[in-house]
Amino acid sequence: MRSSLRLARPLLRRARLTHTSLRPTATLTTQSTLHSSQPFSTTPHRSSSVNPSEVSHFNALASTWWDPHGSSRILHLMNPLRHDFILSCLSSAPSSPPYPHRYLDIGCGGGIFTESAARLPTTASVTGIDPTPNILAVAKAHASKDPTLTGDRLRYLSATVETLPEEEKGQYDVVTCFEVVEHVDHPAEFLDVCGSFVRPGGWLVLSTIARTWTSWVTTNLVAEDILGVVPKGTHDWNKYINEEELRGHFSGRVGWGAPRVMGVVYVPGLGWKVVPGSEKVGNYFFAVQKVGGV
Amino acid sequence: MDSIARRRAAAFVCQSCTRRSLRIRRQPQRGFSSAASQQTKPNIYDVVCVGGGPAGLSLLTALRANPVTSHLRIALVEAQDLSKLRSWKPPPDRFSNRCSSLTPASALYLDKIGAWRHLDLSRVQPYQEMQVWDGVSDARIEFDWVGSAPSAGATIAYMTENLNLTSGLLKRLDELGGVSIFDGAKVEDISFGEQTEEFNLSEWPVVHLGGGKQLFARLLVGADGANSPVRSFAGIEARGWDYDRHGVVATLELEGEGWGGDQTKIAYQRFLPTGPVAMLPLPGNYSTLVWSTTPRNAALLKSLSTKDFVALVNAAFRLTPTDLEFMHTQSSGQTDEVAWRLEHSEFDRSRIPQAVTNVQEGTIASFPLKMRHADTYIGERVALVGDAAHTIHPLAGQGLNQGQGDVQSLAKAIEYAVAHGQDLGTTMSLESYVSERYAANHVLLGVCDKLNKLYSVGSGPLVPLRSLGLNAVNAFGPLKSFFMSQAAGSGSKLF
Numbered sequence: 171m172r173s174s175l176r177l178a179r180p181l182l183r184r185a186r187l188t189h190t191s192l193r194p195t196a197t198l199t200t201q202s203t204l205h206s207s208q209p210f211s212t213t214p215h216r217s218s219s220v221n222p223s224e225v226s227h228f229n230a231l232a233s234t235w236w237d238p239h240g241s242s243r244i245l246h247l248m249n250p251l252r253h254d255f256i257l258s259c260l261s262s263a264p265s266s267p268p269y270p271h272r273y274l275d276i277g278c279g280g281g282i283f284t285e286s287a288a289r290l291p292t293t294a295s296v297t298g299i300d301p302t303p304n305i306l307a308v309a310k311a312h313a314s315k316d317p318t319l320t321g322d323r324l325r326y327l328s329a330t331v332e333t334l335p336e337e338e339k340g341q342y343d344v345v346t347c348f349e350v351v352e353h354v355d356h357p358a359e360f361l362d363v364c365g366s367f368v369r370p371g372g373w374l375v376l377s378t379i380a381r382t383w384t385s386w387v388t389t390n391l392v393a394e395d396i397l398g399v400v401p402k403g404t405h406d407w408n409k410y411i412n413e414e415e416l417r418g419h420f421s422g423r424v425g426w427g428a429p430r431v432m433g434v435v436y437v438p439g440l441g442w443k444v445v446p447g448s449e450k451v452g453n454y455f456f457a458v459q460k461v462g463g464v
Numbered sequence: 465m466d467s468i469a470r471r472r473a474a475a476f477v478c479q480s481c482t483r484r485s486l487r488i489r490r491q492p493q494r495g496f497s498s499a500a501s502q503q504t505k506p507n508i509y510d511v512v513c514v515g516g517g518p519a520g521l522s523l524l525t526a527l528r529a530n531p532v533t534s535h536l537r538i539a540l541v542e543a544q545d546l547s548k549l550r551s552w553k554p555p556p557d558r559f560s561n562r563c564s565s566l567t568p569a570s571a572l573y574l575d576k577i578g579a580w581r582h583l584d585l586s587r588v589q590p591y592q593e594m595q596v597w598d599g600v601s602d603a604r605i606e607f608d609w610v611g612s613a614p615s616a617g618a619t620i621a622y623m624t625e626n627l628n629l630t631s632g633l634l635k636r637l638d639e640l641g642g643v644s645i646f647d648g649a650k651v652e653d654i655s656f657g658e659q660t661e662e663f664n665l666s667e668w669p670v671v672h673l674g675g676g677k678q679l680f681a682r683l684l685v686g687a688d689g690a691n692s693p694v695r696s697f698a699g700i701e702a703r704g705w706d707y708d709r710h711g712v713v714a715t716l717e718l719e720g721e722g723w724g725g726d727q728t729k730i731a732y733q734r735f736l737p738t739g740p741v742a743m744l745p746l747p748g749n750y751s752t753l754v755w756s757t758t759p760r761n762a763a764l765l766k767s768l769s770t771k772d773f774v775a776l777v778n779a780a781f782r783l784t785p786t787d788l789e790f791m792h793t794q795s796s797g798q799t800d801e802v803a804w805r806l807e808h809s810e811f812d813r814s815r816i817p818q819a820v821t822n823v824q825e826g827t828i829a830s831f832p833l834k835m836r837h838a839d840t841y842i843g844e845r846v847a848l849v850g851d852a853a854h855t856i857h858p859l860a861g862q863g864l865n866q867g868q869g870d871v872q873s874l875a876k877a878i879e880y881a882v883a884h885g886q887d888l889g890t891t892m893s894l895e896s897y898v899s900e901r902y903a904a905n906h907v908l909l910g911v912c913d914k915l916n917k918l919y920s921v922g923s924g925p926l927v928p929l930r931s932l933g934l935n936a937v938n939a940f941g942p943l944k945s946f947f948m949s950q951a952a953g954s955g956s957k958l959f
Binding site: 238246249250253254285286287288289290291293311314315316317318320 | 508535662663664665667668682880883884885886887890891892895
């Protein structure tokens with residue numbers, strides 16, 4: 171496994187670069203909350219804190235978001251695993267919500283997961299939220315290429331979890347938050363807000379990367395300090411969250427079941443592979459079920 | 465290669481844009497948006513398959529039979545009137561001249577999608593032995609399935625009339641239901657859709673049928689044969705060459721059921737310098753002939769009387785290439801020539817097919833042989849299967865099986881895409897199909913092409929060398945069983 175991990179590194183790094191730039195949601199939230207005495211304030215005009223150079227970077231990426239051979243390819247390749255993981259969670263508990271499901275995709279970006287969830291026959295509706303209008307424009311333009319993604323089935327909102335209406339809370343069967351939490355300054359509070367949108371019996375599903383020496387080397391040292399392909403300070407390795415920390419968080423909260431975890435490794439030429447135990451090393455999925463389902 | 469294909473597709477967009485704007489001007493109110501605003505969206509399909517041959521019908525049957533993909537909106541466009549195929553019920557002693565050798569792997573898949581039991585199995589003939597030899601040197605390779613490959617099944621392949629296969633598939637498809645069938649339909653044009661305020665269908669292929677019907681395709685499947693209009697639409701080139709050979713086919717009546725009786729049927733193939741001649745068993749006393757030869761010889765064969773044709777077919781498995789060459793210069797009288805020569809020749813009768821006694825009326829036909837391989841099998845919202853993707857020399861009987869392999873792989877790619885919410889028409893969803901099938905098909909196309917070239921040589925140092933090769937393979941059991949398992953499609957995946 172060690173050798174395959176080593177092989178996977180350069181590509182994981184690319185994935186990280188992509189994620190960094192594609193997932194401004196939490197970063198922006200964080201930036202605004204940094205100067206706020208109250209974390210996750212619902213102050214509007216959050217977008218004023220957007221770094222102009224980052225915005226232009228996102229704009230450049232926007233055109234290639236859906237290019238199967240572009241910089242987001244690795245995310246496209248990862249997407250089926252997200253569904254496999256969600257399915258494994260739903261089917262693991264009889265108290266999971268019945269079909270069809272309502273999804274909330276937090277930090278939806280260009281809509282890779284959002285669209286795919288909306289296309290599933292078992293889906294009632296999907297709401298994708300992201301605070302970056304340019305990226306949402308890409309998501310909406312791409313969705314218009316598929317006439318089945320109409321009406322209630324798929325909607326995009328320019329929003330953060332804090333600006334979503336109060337009445338949305340407890341309404342979603344599956345709340346997803348892929349490659350976001352590692353950019354958050356106060357992940358505990360952020361996760362609590364995300365979790366508030368999950369209905370009883372529903373699932374909160376995340377993916378992120380473990381804080382290990384390998385992830386420090388690939389995403390911080392190489393990408394930012396040596397190659398400089400990512401603006402310095404984009405990644406704060408100290409913000410990376412390990413699986414046991416997430417476990418600790420949810421076990422300390424009332425109302426969540428035992429978490430499910432799946433570690434994944436990108437193997438060049440083969441794609442993403444589920445590797446038990448790799449959640450301790452690199453990319454991994456994490457999910458918890460809200461208790462009280464039928 | 466992908467980028468080239470994309471560029472070509474892009475060039476095509478421009479052409480169709482021009483065409484599209486013409487259409488818009490003609491019918492300003494008939495754009496997609498009016499249809500889309502209706503609740504039912506009648507002309508939007510997930511899969512539009514052009515071509516109702518074995519590959520197209522198998523693909524749609526596979527999609528309909530699978531619970532993951534059975535909810536897809538599917539359309540079939542076929543030029544011929546399918547009612548004839550639905551009522552196909554030939555007399556038991558008449559066999560079509562267009563037959564294929566179905567490997568056990570193909571048969572298994574047809575069974576899996578529920579089509580096999582809809583074939584008229586009394587007309588399907590499994591065979592257990594192959595006799596293949598060099599017409600110049602007489603070197604042989606004997607394929608005795610049971611003896612040399614105990615782990616494999618006893619059947620090398622199933623001889624099946626193509627009509628029996630397509631009729632069985634159509635029965636199964638009708639049983640499953642849910643496919644919009646447009647038969648007797650001419651594809652007048654394929655263009656791209658339009659961008660409206662509501663939707664952007666500018667990357668969606670639109671199949672225009674007679675009477676103004678338009679089918680919007682999330683995925684357009686070209687199962688439309690060697691001259692595939694879908695392939696042209698996608699701007700995908702098919703490269704290869706013509707063999708300057710024709711395949712002469714006929715349904716033959718033999719003096720008996722074959723040397724092995726009803727239980728052990730034998731396929732025969734002899735490599736002549738003009739091309740391989742093959743006799744493949746059908747039920748009872750019947751066999752099907754596939755004789756690859758020069759266009760001139762093919763024309764002569766078709767012009768002969770039944771008696772002379774029968775004599776020349778018997779000669780093809782018995783007499784020397786020189787004798788055969790001479791008899792192809794005669795416009796008639798082959799019966800006497802062959803009878804006289806056979807009296808003066810010695811054979812091991814058990815190693816050649818039983819004598820042909822008759823040929824069924826109206827079954828002698830010929831078609832040109834060629835080798836083609838498309839540059840790729842997919843484009844954005846386009847996939848090619850079967851002959852639209854590749855045309856192979858018939859000497860190994862692999863053409864139809866390659867198509868079945870394509871279908872199996874494409875159906876799997878579609879299933880995976882649907883199960884994971886992917887848009888099944890995108891290259892992202894289809895790329896596993898190409899990576900699974902392209903190299904495998906390419907190797908097989910190449911092997912059959914090289915085999916044909918190798919055995920087209922009538923004299924010189926290549927003849928003893930190739931014979932040595934055949935004899936060596938024959939003597940070396942494990943190698944032979946490996947070759948046989950590949951031929952039967954049951955071997956481990958090599959390619």
